[in-house]
Amino acid sequence: MKLNTEEVYESPPGSATPLHGAVSIERNATSRRVPGEPGLWVFLFLDLSAFSLLFAAYVYYRGQQPDLFEKSQQALNPVLGSVNMFLLITSSLLVAAGVAGIKFYGRNMERAMIGGALACGTGFSIIKIIEYGQKSSQGLTPLTNDFFMHYYVLTGIHWIHLMIGMGILIFFYLRVRASPKTSIGRTFLEGGACYWHMVDLVWIVLFPLLYLLK
C-alpha cells in the first residue's frame, strides 16, 4: 500500500516492551495534532518572543558601539561555543529518539536516549562553568562593559532554561526507571521534549550572535 502521508506504527494494545506485530496506520491531514498540548505552545511562543526581543536589543546596542563589541568578542572562545552547539543539537536528536522510543521500541530505548540527552546537557553546563570561570579570572564580569553585560545576561537566561529542561528530563528518566511498565503520557513527554528543543534552538541563534557576528 503506497502511502503519501506520514506513516505511523502503533503497537498492539497492552504492549509496553519492544513491540511485535506492528500495524501501520496511515496518518492523513485530518489526523494532525498539536505536539504536547496547545497551552504549552502559548508558553513556548511567549518565551521565544521574549528571546527575540533580547536578540534584537543585543544587535541594536551592538550597532551603537561596534568597536567595543567587536573587541570584547575576541575574549570569547568560539570553539567552546561550537562544542556546546554540537551537544545541544545532538541532545535534541536523542530526546526525539527517546520520544519515538517510548512509542515504538519500549522503555529501555527511551531511558537510554534521555540519559544521553542529560549527559549532553551536563557537558554544556560544564563548558559554561569553564567559560564563566575563564572570563571572571580575566576580570571580565557583567559590569565590565555593555558587551559582557549582554553576554552574561543572554547566556545566563539560556542556561537557566537549560537547567529547567534538564529537570524535566531527569523526571522523565526517573519515572521510566521506577515504573518501567507504565506510561508517563505521550502528551507530557512530547511537551517536555518540545521545551528541550526550544532550549536548543535558542542557542542556535545565540551562538552566532555572540560569538561569530562581525
Added chain:
Amino acid sequence: MVIVVPQLKKQAIAWVVLIVGGVASWILVKNENTAASLHLLVAVLLFIAFAKVYLVGRYFMHLNTAPAGLHIAFTAYVIGTYAAVTGIYLSA
C-alpha cells in the same frame, strides 16, 4: 524484528544538516577577509542560523505533522525574528 521509523530517519537527516550548517557558519566567518561584503556575510550567517531553527521546529518539535496553523505561526516567528535582527544589524 527491526522497525524503521520514518520520522526518526528524517530527524537524523535534520541532525546532519544542522551540523553541516554549523560547519558552514564557521567557514563563512573564517573567510570574512575575502567576503565581498561584511553585511552580506552576516545576513547569510543569520539566515543559516534561522534556517536551523526552522529545521528544529519542523522535525524535532514535530511541526511537520502539526496543524497547519501552528506550523505557519512558527514559520512566521522564524522569518519575523530573522528579518528584525538582520534589519537592525544592517541599519546600524
